[in-house]
Amino acid sequence: MAGGTPGLFRRFARNRAALLGLVILLVVVGLALAAPTLYPRNPLRIVGPAELWPLQDPRFPLGTDSIGRNIAAIIAHGARATLLIGIFASLTATLIGVTIGAAAGWFGGWVDELLMRLTEMFQVVPGLVFVLTIVSILGGTVENITIAVGVVSWTGIARLTRAEFLTLRDREFVQACRAMGMPDWRIVLAEVLPNALPPVIVLSSLAVASAILFESAVSFLGLGDPQVASWGRLVGEGRTLIRSSWYISAVPGVAIMLMVLALNLIGDGLNDALNPKLRNR
Amino acid sequence: MPLLQAHSLGVHFATPRGLLRAVAGVSLAIEAGETLGLVGESGCGKSTLGRAIMRLVPIAEGTLLLEGQDITRLEGASLKQVRPKVQMVFQDPVSSLNPRRRVGSLVGQPLSVAGWSRRDIADRVAELLAQVSLPRDAAERFPHEFSGGQRQRIGIARALALSPKLVICDEPVSALDVSVRAQVINLLKDFQDRLGVGYLFISHDLSVVENVADRLMVMYLGRVVEQGAAEAVLRRPAHPYTHALLSAAPVANPRLARARQRVVLQGELPSPVNPPSGCPFRTRCPFAEARCAAEVPLLRPAPGDGQLVACHFDFTERFAAAADAATGVSA
Amino acid sequence: MSGLEVRGLSVALFTRAGVLPALSGVSLRVPPGRTLALVGESGCGKSMTALAIMRLLPEPPARIVAGQVMLDGVDLAALPERRMLAVRGKAVSMIFQDPMSSLNPVATVGEQIVEVLRRHEGLGGRAARQRAVELLELVGIPDAAARLDEYPHRLSGGMCQRVMIAIAIACRPALLVADEPTTALDVTVQAQILELLQRLQAETGMALLLITHDLGVVAEMADEVAVMYAGRIVEQGPVDAVFDAPLHPYTRGLIGATPSGGTAGRHARLADIPGSVPGLAELPAGCAFAPRCPLAFGACGAQPALLAQAPGHVVACFAAEGVPADAAAAGA
Numbered sequence: 001m002a003g004g005t006p007g008l009f010r011r012f013a014r015n016r017a018a019l020l021g022l023v024i025l026l027v028v029v030g031l032a033l034a035a036p037t038l039y040p041r042n043p044l045r046i047v048g049p050a051e052l053w054p055l056q057d058p059r060f061p062l063g064t065d066s067i068g069r070n071i072a073a074i075i076a077h078g079a080r081a082t083l084l085i086g087i088f089a090s091l092t093a094t095l096i097g098v099t100i101g102a103a104a105g106w107f108g109g110w111v112d113e114l115l116m117r118l119t120e121m122f123q124v125v126p127g128l129v130f131v132l133t134i135v136s137i138l139g140g141t142v143e144n145i146t147i148a149v150g151v152v153s154w155t156g157i158a159r160l161t162r163a164e165f166l167t168l169r170d171r172e173f174v175q176a177c178r179a180m181g182m183p184d185w186r187i188v189l190a191e192v193l194p195n196a197l198p199p200v201i202v203l204s205s206l207a208v209a210s211a212i213l214f215e216s217a218v219s220f221l222g223l224g225d226p227q228v229a230s231w232g233r234l235v236g237e238g239r240t241l242i243r244s245s246w247y248i249s250a251v252p253g254v255a256i257m258l259m260v261l262a263l264n265l266i267g268d269g270l271n272d273a274l275n276p277k278l279r280n281r
Numbered sequence: 282m283p284l285l286q287a288h289s290l291g292v293h294f295a296t297p298r299g300l301l302r303a304v305a306g307v308s309l310a311i312e313a314g315e316t317l318g319l320v321g322e323s324g325c326g327k328s329t330l331g332r333a334i335m336r337l338v339p340i341a342e343g344t345l346l347l348e349g350q351d352i353t354r355l356e357g358a359s360l361k362q363v364r365p366k367v368q369m370v371f372q373d374p375v376s377s378l379n380p381r382r383r384v385g386s387l388v389g390q391p392l393s394v395a396g397w398s399r400r401d402i403a404d405r406v407a408e409l410l411a412q413v414s415l416p417r418d419a420a421e422r423f424p425h426e427f428s429g430g431q432r433q434r435i436g437i438a439r440a441l442a443l444s445p446k447l448v449i450c451d452e453p454v455s456a457l458d459v460s461v462r463a464q465v466i467n468l469l470k471d472f473q474d475r476l477g478v479g480y481l482f483i484s485h486d487l488s489v490v491e492n493v494a495d496r497l498m499v500m501y502l503g504r505v506v507e508q509g510a511a512e513a514v515l516r517r518p519a520h521p522y523t524h525a526l527l528s529a530a531p532v533a534n535p536r537l538a539r540a541r542q543r544v545v546l547q548g549e550l551p552s553p554v555n556p557p558s559g560c561p562f563r564t565r566c567p568f569a570e571a572r573c574a575a576e577v578p579l580l581r582p583a584p585g586d587g588q589l590v591a592c593h594f595d596f597t598e599r600f601a602a603a604a605d606a607a608t609g610v611s612a
Numbered sequence: 613m614s615g616l617e618v619r620g621l622s623v624a625l626f627t628r629a630g631v632l633p634a635l636s637g638v639s640l641r642v643p644p645g646r647t648l649a650l651v652g653e654s655g656c657g658k659s660m661t662a663l664a665i666m667r668l669l670p671e672p673p674a675r676i677v678a679g680q681v682m683l684d685g686v687d688l689a690a691l692p693e694r695r696m697l698a699v700r701g702k703a704v705s706m707i708f709q710d711p712m713s714s715l716n717p718v719a720t721v722g723e724q725i726v727e728v729l730r731r732h733e734g735l736g737g738r739a740a741r742q743r744a745v746e747l748l749e750l751v752g753i754p755d756a757a758a759r760l761d762e763y764p765h766r767l768s769g770g771m772c773q774r775v776m777i778a779i780a781i782a783c784r785p786a787l788l789v790a791d792e793p794t795t796a797l798d799v800t801v802q803a804q805i806l807e808l809l810q811r812l813q814a815e816t817g818m819a820l821l822l823i824t825h826d827l828g829v830v831a832e833m834a835d836e837v838a839v840m841y842a843g844r845i846v847e848q849g850p851v852d853a854v855f856d857a858p859l860h861p862y863t864r865g866l867i868g869a870t871p872s873g874g875t876a877g878r879h880a881r882l883a884d885i886p887g888s889v890p891g892l893a894e895l896p897a898g899c900a901f902a903p904r905c906p907l908a909f910g911a912c913g914a915q916p917a918l919l920a921q922a923p924g925h926v927v928a929c930f931a932a933e934g935v936p937a938d939a940a941a942a943g944a
Binding site for chain 2: 653654768770771798799800801802803804806807825826827828829830831832834851852855865866867868869870871880881882883884885886888889
């Protein structure tokens with residue numbers, strides 16, 4: 001809808017770093033999709049000798065962990081969990097944030113006051129503490145972690161959406177819609193929202209990255225789902241052997257770093273591509 | 282029966298510094314096929330008055346009649362029913378068009394709100410785009426692909442889509458270049474001649490209003506200070522503020538500009554939240570006397586041509602003499 | 613000679629889409645105490661000319677590629693930026709369209725005036741403050757001493773523009789460039805500001821380069837007028853000559869399209885110029901106005917030169933050269 005998609009991609013691809021980020025993301029997505037084919041059996045199964053360094057045995061290209069599990073299989077299956085949690089947590093945060101921000105910005109007055117105070121209440125609680133509290137109460141399943149991360153990540157999106165709505169609300173085209181008798185809900189959904197979304201989309205892509213970090217932290221602390229292979233959990237399990245077999249923590253650590261870096265680069269690229277002021281450069 | 286009638290209309294806004302009477306006691310009437318020019322400087326309440334007539338801001342006092350029907354307090358479905366009769370052309374050709382919609386969708390919006398079928402909308406949009414002289418393929422393009430003048434044509438097409446009876450033109454040419462301005466003014470005039478639509482033409486630019494208005498209304502700090510036939514108000518102004526406005530407007534004629542005696546008003550617009558007592562203009566009026574601070578002047582017929590003026594004194598002769606002196610030199 | 617003399621100034625924009633000619637061979641003269649009005653529509657290059665003279669072009673993409681900007685014998689276009697810093701605000705000053713955003717919102721009016729005085733005049737402390745009060749009084753700000761400690765947002769648009777003018781004339785510049793100084797203001801305030809500029813010019817003898825789209829302001833203020841279209845001057849001459857007998861079809865169109873007091877009534881149709889100003893990337897070969905021109909003929913495929921048709925009155929148009937019949941025959 002925004003000026004044609006081909007133009008959007010061309011502007012995005014102009015940013016070489018963003019393109020690199022996209023390539024990394026696609027590799028991870030490919031890995032996640034291929035995981036069941038590459039490693040059809042449970043990745044948490046013991047398959048070989050313990051603490052086998054990477055590149056020593058062609059069966060275990062990334063080595064094995066402290067109890068002899070295949071790190072490559074854990075990374076591949078972990079990519080699924082990481083991506084799913086990241087994407088769904090970001091979607092949850094965007095849904096909550098946009099709804100609250102839009103309501104606050106559109107209605108203003110006491111609605112705005114109330115919703116913004118609520119947002120501030122969420123902002124003052126440290127995110128990780130909040131997530132750990134929710135997870136330890138509800139239990140460490142993938143679904144609960146996703147919801148917990150979504151619930152703590154929406155505040156920035158809400159504030160941004162509110163700011164966009166505040167400026168858009170007074171634009172003449174909104175007045176024109178009111179003048180032709182368009183109902184409020186239609187103005188909000190069909191007129192204002194599409195104009196408010198581009199910066200929000202950038203923030204949502206960054207929220208995926210922070211959700212991945214949250215998940216890693218939860219798993220690192222051993223509060224994650226014990227049935228699910230996860231990068232953060234592997235980092236946590238490897239930390240006791242950090243002096244001898246540091247690669248156990250380093251391999252998933254690098255995977256997390258690359259993934260977060262890729263998402264940030266994509267966020268920058270989207271920002272350039274969606275920002276109309278930079279379009280003609 | 283006039284198309285639109287307003288009786289002592291008032292619009293108030295609550296501000297942190299107190300109640301702002303943006304429009305106070307304004308009465309007006311617009312006939313079908315007629316243009317009422319509304320002139321004043323920023324902050325005089327002219328845009329607010331336009332939006333009040335559009336029912337976009339709440340009306341605090343007075344009544345508003347459209348074709349004899351009281352629409353002052355209409356809400357919901359009944360308001361939606363009269364909306365198509367009054368439409369608006371906005372000042373800013375950039376912000377008045379949603380940048381993410383194609384031109385065809387923008388122009389068709391009022392039709393779609395009114396429940397037209399997809400095919401009827403497409404036909405009507407094509408007809409409207411042709412009427413405002415936009416290329417046939419314009420419907421498929423986005424507003425940013427057009428120049429300011431073309432965008433204003435899109436806005437006009439949208440306003441005329443449902444064949445309104447009255448169109449509020451809020452500074453429709455102020456953001457446009459001179460050469461394009463004339464195109465848009467001519468277009469608006471053509472539509473009026475053909476469709477018999479009434480205009481409330483809001484502008485700060487007297488030379489533009491002079492070119493379009495049948496009757497004229499001058500506002501200052503939310504109040505009407507003078508109103509009447511455009512010819513009369515412009516040729517024989519009766520209020521010192523109208524006189525000053527006319528005198529301050531630059532004339533695109535160097536000899537005339539040099540010859541005439543300019544009245545340059547001192548000071549600036551007082552705060553509308555805390556307007557002066559009595560006559561709102563008295564703080565800048567070169568002729569103000571003690572009476573002006575004590576009594577609010579009411580609109581009354583001015584001598585001669587019969588326009589209405591809100592001033593305690595008669596300046597018509599004096600202003601006319603000054604004007605004749607200036608044009609006499611130029612001739 | 614003294615005053616401003618611009619010779620053959622050309623500015624190009626170096627963009628992704630290629631090199632675009634923003635200004636082509638602009639030549640102007642503004643003697644001391646005189647006012648030259650540069651008129652044209654948006655995108656015609658009038659603001660670009662002002663910024664080039666001030667050496668304030670957005671670089672990149674814009675760059676001066678040819679020409680001289682002589683001010684009292686010095687070529688500003690060739691000065692290194694370090695020396696230009698000493699010229700700007702002292703020998704040449706500029707005021708802008710939007711006075712509210714031209715002032716720094718977090719500094720008081722006094723601080724902003726004193727800054728200029730300290731920089732260029734070496735004044736400090738009480739002397740600078742004293743001079744700042746004088747300047748504010750000079751530009752007609754009532755209760756000047758008290759206003760010195762106000763922040764810009766406390767002042768109206770007209771007052772802000774007065775402050776901008778006070779800053780601009782603080783060092784008695786030889787040239788003041790005013791880019792649409794009254795466009796953002798109401799008519800009654802516009803009249804005040806124009807009167808102020810005229811009075812200050814009479815007192816200081818500065819040259820005034822006035823950039824505007826408003827022919828009314830031109831008629832009120834200018835001695836000379838230069839009309840710009842698509843980066844070129846198409847007509848230039850004394851203000852009476854240009855208004856009485858405009859030679860370029862574009863000038864004629866502009867004057868015809870301007871509703872002017874006393875001449876047009878409710879039922880008079882305004883003359884309009886068809887089409888709109890072309891973008892720099894889509895300029896036609898030859899005369900840029902030809903596609904909109906009622907008089908265009910074969911010869912207009914070439915670029916017309918600015919030629920004198922009367923003393924001091926130049927025009928760049930084949931149709932105005934008095935030989936349209938021959939040229940038309942040659943072109944057909």
